[in-house]
Structure formats: C-alpha cells, structure tokens
Amino acid sequence: MTPDQIESAVAAAMPQAVEELKRLAAIPSVAFPGHPEEPVFAAAAMTEELLRSTGLPRVQQVAVEGSFPAVFGEAPAPPGMPTVLLYAHYDVQPAGDPAAWRTPPFEPTLIDGRLYGRGTADDKSGIISHITALRTFQGRFPVGIKVIIEGQEEYAGDRLEAFVERNPDLLRADAIVVADTGNPRVGDPAVTTSLRGMAAFTIEVRTLKEALHSGSFGGAAPDALAALMRMLTSLHDDNGDIRVPGLPRGSFLGQGPSEEEFRRTAGVLDGVSLVGSGSLADRLWSSYAITVTGLDVPTVSGAVNAVQPAARARVTVRVPRPATRRPRSTRSWSSCARWRRGACRCRSATSRSAPATRRTRAARPAPRSTAPWNAPSAALRATSARAARSRWSTRCSGSSRRPRSCCSGRRTRRRRSTPRTSAWTWRSFAGSLPRRPSSSRSSAFPQPSASSSPHPSPGLRGGPLEPTPKGLREWALRAARLRRH
Template identity: 40%
Template sequence: MAELSIEEIRSRVESDWSRIVDVLSQKIALGSVSAKGITAEHMKASAEFVAQEMREQGVDARVVQSTNPDGTPGAWEVIGSKIVDPQAPTVLLYAHHDVQPVPDESAWDTPAFSATEKDGRLYGRGAADDGGGIAIHSGALHALGDDLGVNIRIFIEGEEEMGSPSFIPFIEKHKDEFESDVIIVADSGNWSDTIPSLTTSLRGNTDMDVTVRVLGHPVHSGQFGGPILDANTLSAMLIASMYDDNGDVAIPGVLSEEPIGGLQRDMDEETVRRDAAIVEGYKLAGTGTLAARMWTKPSISVIGFDAHPVEGSFNVIADSARFRLSLRTSPHQNPAEAQKALADFLVNNAPFGAEVTVDLGENGQGWAMDPECQAVAVAESAMEAAFETAPVNKGEGGSIPFIPELQRIFPHAQVLVTGPEDPKANAHSPNESISLPALKNNVVTEALILQGLAK
C-alpha cells in the first residue's frame, strides 16, 4: 500500500465531503438522546445507523447490547474491526452516538434535531458532541481506503452522556476485541476552529457530604446568640478555611500540578470572564497561570447546601447544616487519597470545636497524557500539517472517567484524546454546532495520524 501525500489525502476528503456532512446531518436527525432511555428503540436505531456507516468504510461492525452492573440490559454499543495485517499496529477508534437532551427547544435559533448550516458551522444537537467524532472516524477511514496501514477496532458507545454505567463491564467482557496499541478518543476538541489541540490531561473528581452540628436542637437567637454561633456560620468558616489568602486550595495532601507537557499558550482571562459571565470587579482566585488553575490544580466547589430558606425564617440559631463538596483533583493524584485528606482536614479544623461528620461519595481518577510517547509526536505532526499551524495542547478541568479506565485496562496502549469541538461548539447547551472547515481539517488530521502510526 502506498503512503499518501497530504495533498492526496486532502483531495480524497474533499471529494468525500458531501457524504461526510450528510452522515453527520442524518445522525443529528436521529435524536439519539440517551436520557430518554438507553435501551429504547431510538437508541438501537442510532447504533444500527452508525454500524452500517462503519461497515460502508470496511469495518466489520455490529451492534451489541451491554449489561449493567446489576444485570439489567444496558446501552446499544457499536463494536467491530478491520484487520489489514496481523503484524501491523492496531488502533482503537472511540466515539459515542448518544447525545444530550434538549429541555427547551425554544432556546435554539434553529431546529435542534435538524442539521442547519450557517456561517460555516453546522447546527444541531450532537453536531459536535459526538456526531463530529463519528464523522471524523468515517471520513478518515474513507480517505485512506485500501491504503490503510493499521488494523482498526471501533467502539462507539451508547451511554456516555449518562455516565457510562456499563462501560467497564462491557470493555472487560470484550477485552480481546478492544486490545490495541493506540486508542484515539474523539470526544474532546481544539483550542479554536483554526488551532488544533491534543487534550493532555483531565482532572479527577471526588465528592462528600459534610454535616456541621453545634446543638442538639435549635434555640432562640435572642436568648443564646453571642457565645453560640449558628451551624450555617460555622460551616462558612470551615469552608473558608480550605483556601489561603490568594484563593488557592490549602489542604495538606491535596496535590497541585502544572500543565502536562508544558504550556504553549495560557488561557485568555478576558475570554474566560466573558464565557463564564463573571461579574465585574471579581478578581480571579488562585496563583500561577490561568491554565494551571483551570486544568491541573485542584478546585473545591460547594455544589449543595441545606439551610432554612429566607422565606419563612425566624429568630433561631440553626443547630446543624449540611453541604456537599465537589473536589476536582490534579490529573495524577489518586482521588481517594485527596478525598481522605480533605475529610480529615474538615474534621480536624472544626470551628470552635463544633461536631463535623463526613459522608464520602464516589471517586473518579484523573488522566494525564504521556507527552513523550510516539503517538503524541505523530498526532502533533499530523495536526500541524492538516491545520497548517502548530498545535496548542490543552488540558480539561472536567473529568471523563472512562479514559483513565481505558488506560487501566489497556496499560500498554498509548492514548490520544482528540475531538471535533471548539470554544463556540456549545456542547450540552442550546445552539450546539460544529465548524465545518475545522471538521474537514480534523478528518485530514486523523487520516494522517493513522498513516503515521503505520510506520
């Protein structure tokens, strides 16, 4: 098989372009919202559509229903392979075919489940997350055709937007069918629609419920107020003690990291302030680069607080208060260790000796790319050639728990996290869209990656 020049690959993608966009448009129209039932017929139809599309690209694809940990039927998954040479490297291509719900279609400027092209972008639920990933895989396999030099395995998941409850049992049951040298997860995005990126890291996560008690029952604030602080105030003191004067997390045992593989470009504060609708005058917390603060340093958020509502309140001292903390951990830290460190800190630093109890929640491991591995070098070279500009790699402050699980199950596989999104994609939000010029470059990129890995 011949090694194709980038011009040949671009030409093949260009001639296939209307088909690629049509596949994505049809995928949007399926409305594969897993929240409406992962076992439902509309999800099976979505999986069958993807499987047929993969078969048309030479992959021996089939639809398999997973099983949940409790033994109940799970999601409709698409798996398959294309073996070109048993001695060649094997690449697993991942994406997911389920999409987020559309709670209020009136918030959309275009029909949510009808692909609409406008100003170089294709709008519709799932256009970027993750129909774009499916389109990239389809386009790259079509572009290489009989010149494909690596073996391909695919896993197009049907419940990613529901937290992937059957993911691990399914992977372990089909481990031989997913064994690979490189895993490409096309479910992230680029720095912008003109600047490509590898996702270098994901923070882990853990949570806990904290109860602060000062009294056996509420008492009158006029009679006892002063020496007895209410539980809400004590909770506020305890929460504040988690940070230093700069707003950095200051919990012994909760680790901090710098961006994985170095930092080519910092986050733009003005853009962050605008995207997050930060009120004027608020000073961003923490020290160091903004990228580190958002990608690789720990963060703690109070995501729930039980207290008496303002409406109907009266003059009593609250005897107890409860709040839920969400801790995003540095990519390399074991989240259970961070969880224990935070719980111990809260119990040991109870304000004025109040009673503090902690109920531990679930943990999700973070992930960090190996910046020195061969697949990364191949991918970065491919991105620069396809986009005609150097990639700016980036981390993600959120968590995608299945990626570290993939790495755990397949420890020798090199993992690349790519994807179709950009800052304008609005994944999970109204008016989700994908940049069509960027999608074309992403298809060229993946074709170049697969060709480069064949070496």
C-alpha cells in the first residue's frame, strides 16, 4: 500500500474506531484490589474480539501469573522482514469522586471532537490505534506483527515483566511500538523515546492514642497533621526545586514547550507562577519530580477542634533516565519532624511493584528542633548518623523469603507468618524498582507472588542491606531498572 492509500483507509475507518472506543471505554476495567473483576475480564474479551477482526492468524488470551490475562496476537514476518511488537493495556485507573467529573467517567461523551471518559486516552485509545492500523492492511502485513495487551498495567505492571521473563521467544521482536503516550498537540505527530519512571509510597504519622481537645491540649500535644505537613513541605525549597539529597537536576538537550504553551495546556490560572527553576524541558523530562497525590485528613466540613492523632499522605517520585543516583537516607524525613514521637507506617511501591508495609517507631525521645519549619534541608538534617540510628528502629513486613539486616546490622530470619526486619531508607523505595539479576538468576524482571489471587502482596525483595558508606555508594550506582544482587 502507498502512503496515500493508507491515509485514505485510516480516514474511512475513523467513525468505526470512535464507536469501538466508546464501547471499550464504557467498561469499568479497574484492575485495582477492591474493585469488581468481572469488568476487567469483559474488557479482555472485547479486546480479543477486536484483535481478531484485524486479520491476525493467531489471537488468544494468555494467562499472566497473579494478574489478569493478557491478549496476544501474531502474524509471521514475510521473508527477510523484521517483526514489530505492539503494546497497550486495557485496564484503567479508578475514576475517583464521580462529582469531580463533568461527564460520567464510564459513559464516554463526545464534545467538540474530543471523547471524554476514563480510559478514552490511557490506554484504550492505544488499543484502538493498533486495531485501526492493523485493519488498514487487510491481513497483508508488510512486516511480522506481534501484539501484547495487558490487563493490570496501572496497578502491578511487574506481573507482565515476569511473564516476559518466562516467555522470551513469544514476545521477541526487532522493534516495539508502545501506544501509551501522547503527542504535544492534535495534528502534530510525535515519537516518545523515553519517559520518567515512578516510585510511590504512603506515609502515615501517628502521635497520639486518640484525638484531643485543642483548647485543653493544643500547644503541647504533638499534632500528627502538623508533623506530616512539615515533612512534606521539606521536600521542596521556596522556588519549588527538589532539595532531597541524591535527587539531582537533569539536563534535556532537545527543545521543550514554551511557558505560554505549557500554561495553556496545563490550565495554570492567571497570576499563578510555575514551580522550579531551569528550562521547562529540564523540569519535565530530565529531572526528578515529587508530588503529593493524596491526603487522609479530616475534611473542612467535618473539622472539629481537636489535635489530630494520625495523618496519611501518598507521595510519588518521578525518576528520570538515566537514574544512576539514589536518595541518601530517611534523615531528610525524620529530621524534618524530629520532635515527633509515635509510629510512622509506610507503604512503599513503584509502578512496577506492589505495595509493601513498613513500620517505623521512635525508640526514644528525639531532641527538640531549633530550626524553623521552612529551614533549609541542611539545617533540618543537622543530626549525626549515630543520633539518627538511636532514634529510629524499623520493622518491615512483606513476603520476601530472604533474610534482611536491621539498622544495627543484625540478621534476622523470617519465620512463617511473622514480619522480617530491615532498614527503611530512601534507598528502599528506589530499591523496589527492577534490579540487577544475580549470577544464579538470569531474570531482569521481578518475580510475581505464587498466590493464585490476581492481587497478591509480594512485599519487598532482596538480600541484606548494609547501612555503610560502601553500601550507600553501591545503591547510588544501581540504575532504576537493575536488580540488586
């Protein structure tokens, strides 16, 4: 087919593509724990049906251990021609509060040429893009075709990685086209060569057994919400630049958007300044970004005059490529609120790893901080390593089979149905990314849980973690997609 013929065929197929996207996006295929599984399987079935309509001689659902099925399709390559692997996913993020939507999230609505609804972009539009492109060739493909469309990318993408590890020949290809990105503007084609990765964790601060009347106890009773806010605001300086040790600013060599274009696209309000320094391209594509994505605190409408005993926040870290450095330690966290006593529970995960539960307790009272709440991070971290170790002890619960070392270097063995012990540092959440394979294991991907449930909790993986300068350097040199020994 000539380019003009391809363009004409795609234009003729667009009405059908839009209708099929509406049908697919109307399925609430949220593959998160706590959501019904039937819609996810329904989305897999419809994806298989659509893929069969493209003329691929082989289409089937393939089981992915601990996850929902992936849909696979294949057409052999003509002699001497390469094979191209097409990727997308049929699961979506939860819709959140329906009241925050202008249109129902699972009733796709066409407004001014744009289709609104959960999954109409990420990533069911990617599925329809592949389907429409393949139909154009009417079964006579100029290259070999392989298609893999997974069903749990938004929650536990590491399950597919384990599937790839066990089936390398099934998905072997000369090139991969990932339909899970976008273009700067309508009608402006773009090829995305890399994206920032993501690490995410939930931090919970507890200071009191129960809420206390602010008139009787305020001013002396430690406020969990105030401590949490202090920790979160310490992550950025007054300009909005990250000041966490070990997260340097990157440099992008290409051209980025103008500030006017970015403000218009992002919907930044008049009179509100952008955050951070340096070029927009550096901030958006080559530097770390830390975002607080959720808070569990009393609502304004339900507020009472009480000192809060607990507060939680969800924090994500966007990791640029190459990520050859690691954050240093939790001292940049603990010193921000080192007057805080009580329990801090953390759930750490990445976009490629399921959550693991971590608990941190103050072993003894910490000295009162004399630094202001908005003091530079150097002042906030002005405590010795010995003092930091004496104040904090860490317990981690997970399903790893390997023993871990605690802050003092003591080795503990995991007994059945009991937590294991490990040091929780900033290196921990970075270490939960895919790691370097060991000599006894050729895998470049994390292994899934052996549980038959589609939502297992695999926990943390890896061997002992030594809190030494040598160990810090070693962790700093491990790239974001390498498995540690």
